[in-house]
Amino acid sequence: MAPPSFAAAALLALSLVAPGSAESAITQVSVESTSNAPVFDSETLQVTDASLSTLNKNQSAYFAFAKNDSSLQTRTFSNGCKVFPGDWLWPSNWVWSLFDDFLDGALIKTVPLAASCYKSWPQYNAETCETLTSDWTNSNIHAADPASVMWPLFEGRSCLPTTDSSASCTVGGYSSYAVNVSSVGQIQLAVNFARNAGLRLVVKNTGHDFNGKSTGAGALGIWTHNLKDIDYIPHYRSSGYNGPAVKMGAGVQAHEIYEKANELGFTAVGGEGKTVGVAGGYVLGGGHSPLSSIYGLAADQVLSLDVVLANGRFVTVTEENNPDLFWAIRGGGGGTFGVVTSVTSRVQPKVGVTVSTFSFSTGTDVSADTFWAGVRSYMERFPQNADAGTYAYFWILSTGTDAFTFLMNPFFAVNHTLAQYNALVKPWYNDLEDLGISITPNSTYYDNFYDAWMAGFPLETVASSVMMTGSRLFPRSNWEDTTSFNATFAALKETVVAGHPLLAFNMKAELVNGYPSNAANPAFRNTLLHAITSTSWTDTANNTEIKTNMENFTNNVLGKWRAVSPDAGAYMSESDILEPNFQQAFYGTNYARLYKLKQRYDPTGLFYAPTGVGSENWVVKSEDGLPDQNGRLCRA
Ligand SMILES: Cc1cc2nc3c(=O)[nH]c(=O)nc-3n(C[C@H](O)[C@H](O)[C@H](O)COP(=O)(O)OP(=O)(O)OC[C@H]3O[C@@H](n4cnc5c(N)ncnc54)[C@H](O)[C@@H]3O)c2cc1C
Ligand SMILES: *[C@@H]1O[C@H](CO)[C@@H](O)[C@H](O)[C@H]1NC(C)=O
Ligand SMILES: *[C@@H]1O[C@H](CO)[C@@H](O)[C@H](O)[C@H]1NC(C)=O
Ligand SMILES: *[C@@H]1O[C@H](CO)[C@@H](O)[C@H](O)[C@H]1NC(C)=O
Numbered sequence: 001m002a003p004p005s006f007a008a009a010a011l012l013a014l015s016l017v018a019p020g021s022a023e024s025a026i027t028q029v030s031v032e033s034t035s036n037a038p039v040f041d042s043e044t045l046q047v048t049d050a051s052l053s054t055l056n057k058n059q060s061a062y063f064a065f066a067k068n069d070s071s072l073q074t075r076t077f078s079n080g081c082k083v084f085p086g087d088w089l090w091p092s093n094w095v096w097s098l099f100d101d102f103l104d105g106a107l108i109k110t111v112p113l114a115a116s117c118y119k120s121w122p123q124y125n126a127e128t129c130e131t132l133t134s135d136w137t138n139s140n141i142h143a144a145d146p147a148s149v150m151w152p153l154f155e156g157r158s159c160l161p162t163t164d165s166s167a168s169c170t171v172g173g174y175s176s177y178a179v180n181v182s183s184v185g186q187i188q189l190a191v192n193f194a195r196n197a198g199l200r201l202v203v204k205n206t207g208h209d210f211n212g213k214s215t216g217a218g219a220l221g222i223w224t225h226n227l228k229d230i231d232y233i234p235h236y237r238s239s240g241y242n243g244p245a246v247k248m249g250a251g252v253q254a255h256e257i258y259e260k261a262n263e264l265g266f267t268a269v270g271g272e273g274k275t276v277g278v279a280g281g282y283v284l285g286g287g288h289s290p291l292s293s294i295y296g297l298a299a300d301q302v303l304s305l306d307v308v309l310a311n312g313r314f315v316t317v318t319e320e321n322n323p324d325l326f327w328a329i330r331g332g333g334g335g336t337f338g339v340v341t342s343v344t345s346r347v348q349p350k351v352g353v354t355v356s357t358f359s360f361s362t363g364t365d366v367s368a369d370t371f372w373a374g375v376r377s378y379m380e381r382f383p384q385n386a387d388a389g390t391y392a393y394f395w396i397l398s399t400g401t402d403a404f405t406f407l408m409n410p411f412f413a414v415n416h417t418l419a420q421y422n423a424l425v426k427p428w429y430n431d432l433e434d435l436g437i438s439i440t441p442n443s444t445y446y447d448n449f450y451d452a453w454m455a456g457f458p459l460e461t462v463a464s465s466v467m468m469t470g471s472r473l474f475p476r477s478n479w480e481d482t483t484s485f486n487a488t489f490a491a492l493k494e495t496v497v498a499g500h501p502l503l504a505f506n507m508k509a510e511l512v513n514g515y516p517s518n519a520a521n522p523a524f525r526n527t528l529l530h531a532i533t534s535t536s537w538t539d540t541a542n543n544t545e546i547k548t549n550m551e552n553f554t555n556n557v558l559g560k561w562r563a564v565s566p567d568a569g570a571y572m573s574e575s576d577i578l579e580p581n582f583q584q585a586f587y588g589t590n591y592a593r594l595y596k597l598k599q600r601y602d603p604t605g606l607f608y609a610p611t612g613v614g615s616e617n618w619v620v621k622s623e624d625g626l627p628d629q630n631g632r633l634c635r636a
């Protein structure tokens with residue numbers, strides 16, 4: 001607790017949120033709406049020069065906005081690192097408490113989600129631990145926690161559920177504190193505090209990120225999960241667009257926007273994953289969707305974003321207002337240019353979908369060669385299927401020596417009646433029949449996206465610590481001549497034969513005519529296949545073995561994919577954290593411009609995310625030598 005006099009002063013500052021109040025740290029302001037997007041209540045509570053004018057010099061040193069000086073020097077500390085717990089510059093408990101008062105009590109000191117499993121934590125409780133252990137792979141529990149992430153491997157595995165209550169559980173690579181955000185002003189205070197105090201800052205929404213981008217040792221976390229407002233705008237008007245739109249708070253998840261869309265009779269471009277934060281890292285990294293083959297990426301739909309920049313200022317970013325940021329933030333990656341508080345996107349008309357699931361495997365009547373001939377017949381048809389506007393999520397798994405399974409999980413045929421779907425797949429089905437492969441497709445037509453999506457995509461499990469993923473966006477040119485196609489097919493088959501699962505999307509994601517261009521990976525624009533694979537190890541593998549496995553995966557397994565698609569790239573949000581030359585792979589020709597904008601808008605490197613723009617200037621000195629976030633963040 002803060003000394004009483006200070007706490008009282010700070011509380012007073014916060015309790016006075018009326019307009020013009022001289023003592024408020026966060027104050028009620030009137031926000032002018034851009035075009036006709038509504039203003040959320042959370043956006044009318046801000047920090048302003050006037051509200052900060054009541055702070056004394058010592059408080060200002062921590063909470064003031066950045067000076068309006070583009071030549072602002074990078075804040076350096078003697079060791080070239082961000083201030084870390086235990087350092088003499090680390091804010092005292094008294095300062096954290098003052099910060100909490102300014103935030104109106106929204107500061108949460110991190111307790112690892114699995115602390116209940118450990119006797120060394122006051123939260124120890126065998127029953128809670130048991131429930132948590134059985135829920136661990138459910139994404140909802142991680143999304144609802146201020147610091148937990150869904151890929152604990154990249155946090156640093158510092159506190160996993162266990163039955164060994166005397167094992168070690170530390171905060172590790174989780175952020176040290178998180179701000180449970182409900183207003184723009186709280187984000188501004190957190191940004192100013194982290195920048196002024198030289199702290200590491202992370203933005204965590206759901207924690208879905210594959211590469212640990214939403215976690216970091218010693219960091220202050222900004223947790224956006226509770227920014228849940230959704231407003232439908234039937235007549236959004238701007239210079240470039242006139243039509244229906246939706247404005248979403250940064251914490252809105254896919255299932256929430258789809259549900260709302262269904263209720264109001266529109267279709268929103270979001271992901272297949274049910275709990276992914278649709279207005280957070282998903283849209284900022286590009287965002288592929290079951291609707292992408294028709295409407296492009298989620299980032300392409302964005303009309304306007306509200307953002308707190310590294311200098312602490314709140315800005316609205318549109319094609320007219322901050323056009324360079326409008327370009328960069330849409331697809332240039334989360335946690336890089338600022339904290340997005342809300343996103344306004346165009347929405348599409350209601351559409352019907354045929355959803356089909358089926359599988360086939362090797363067996364007494366189906367040899368491995370026959371199986372692969374059936375797969376080949378499918379893959380040959382990727383251009384036609386994507387051009388018809390469909391999206392298909394399929395898995396190919398090795399189940400033993402010369403034994404394989406193909407799962408269509410599902411074929412998502414947007415704007416196709418059952419008859420149209422059956423006509424589209426007939427040539428492939430005929431080939432399968434000729435090969436003696438029998439399938440029993442379960443195909444259903446839904447007259448709206450929501451019901452189709454609910455039926456088609458199950459809740460995926462997360463939080464494995466014994467695997468990592470990698471991916472590739474294979475370009476259309478690989479289908480344009482038989483030699484390239486054969487090489488592509490051989491590379492994918494080899495991966496599966498070596499025991500790595502293939503989880504892939506046959507889709508395209510072209511920029512729709514007339515939509516403004518953005519920073520999304522150019523490799524998306526000509527892809528027909530977003531393919532993901534993974535490697536795994538036993539839970540007794542030591543760190544040296546894990547590292548060797550990871551490097552082999554990056555160089556030898558994914559190396560074969562890169563070899564057959566040398567000019568293509570990979571999707572940053574479902575990728576290999578060790579991707580060589582990530583700048584080219586995740587950003588392509590956009591990288592140089594993105595890097596320049598990063599220097600302009602974030603000159604001190606406040607925002608860091610592994611494989612983010614400008615991340616090559618930093619290094620995490622991880623404790624276990626693996627590419628995780630459990631260590632100091634230092635200048636490279
Ligand atoms: C089960 C599963 C299914 C998936 N399905 C899809 C899919 O269908 N399509 C697809 O394209 N991707 C999919 N993804 C990948 C997903 O898009 C990324 O993991 C994405 O980063 C998630 O964003 P988030 O905000 O939910 O997660 P977080 O991990 O919380 O954040 C991810 C990154 O974005 C940053 N960020 C989050 N919110 C903000 C904000 N408001 N302002 C600034 N930065 C922010 C974070 O700092 C971090 O760098 C899936 C992932 C999983 C695990
Ligand atoms: C500011 O901090 C210094 C050093 O801790 C202290 O001496 C001084 O009294 C403080 N001033 C105010 C106004 O709190
Ligand atoms: C600094 O810039 C912000 C907006 O970018 C502006 O609101 C503010 O008035 C400026 N402050 C000074 C002192 O110029
Ligand atoms: C976060 O804040 C919201 C109010 O905005 C509150 O309902 C919720 O309980 C808080 N969560 C935690 C973990 O403190």
Ligand SMILES: *[C@@H]1O[C@H](CO)[C@@H](O)[C@H](O)[C@H]1NC(C)=O
Pocket residue numbers: 294389415
């Ligand atoms: C849906 O399909 C019909 C043909 O069946 C076509 O005319 C229409 O343009 C398609 N709609 C979209 C949005 O692609």
Ligand SMILES: *[C@@H]1O[C@H](CO)[C@@H](O)[C@H](O)[C@H]1NC(C)=O
Pocket residue numbers: 355442443444455456
């Ligand atoms: C077919 O799929 C639907 C979901 O789309 C499911 O509800 C139904 O149980 C499935 N039927 C069979 C026979 O598997």
Ligand SMILES: *[C@@H]1O[C@H](CO)[C@@H](O)[C@H](O)[C@H]1NC(C)=O
Pocket residue numbers: 482483486
């Ligand atoms: C491609 O592979 C098919 C099937 O194995 C084979 O028949 C064909 O000759 C190959 N074509 C080229 C150009 O390699």
Ligand SMILES: *[C@@H]1O[C@H](CO)[C@@H](O)[C@H](O)[C@H]1NC(C)=O
Pocket residue numbers: 542543544545
């Ligand atoms: C890790 O395991 C390998 C092989 O099992 C062994 O050779 C090596 O010494 C181990 N390394 C450590 C640090 O324990």
Ligand SMILES: *[C@@H]1O[C@H](CO)[C@@H](O)[C@H](O)[C@H]1NC(C)=O
Pocket residue numbers: 498499548549552553556557
């Ligand atoms: C590297 O990966 C390939 C493909 O999975 C595998 O065959 C090989 O044994 C691996 N090598 C090492 C050293 O792990």
